Amino acid sequence: MGEIYTPAVDLWSLGCILYRMINGERLFHNDVVGVTTENDGIIQQLEMIRPDLLSPAGVDIMTKLIVKEPISRLTPKAALQHPWIVS
Secondary structure: OOOOOOOHHHHHHHHHHHHHHOOOOOOOOOOOOHOOOOOHHHHHHOOOOOOOOOOOHHHHHHHHHHOOEEEEEOHHHHHOOOHHHHH
């Protein structure tokens, strides 16, 4: 039996889509499996986005959406209540 997908996979996708919309390029250029073994590289990429394109709250929500372990990602409810969304 394969993996069971939950809404967490959609939140991962949302983080990737937001990154592409804001930064104009894909977050992952190669094999996603290799990149997601460590979140440090992802966080560094997010922090390098120009501040005029993404606020610290924007970086925060994306780092909480693009987390390898689904259980550690924002829930849909938490994402909708995040300051970057409600402001």
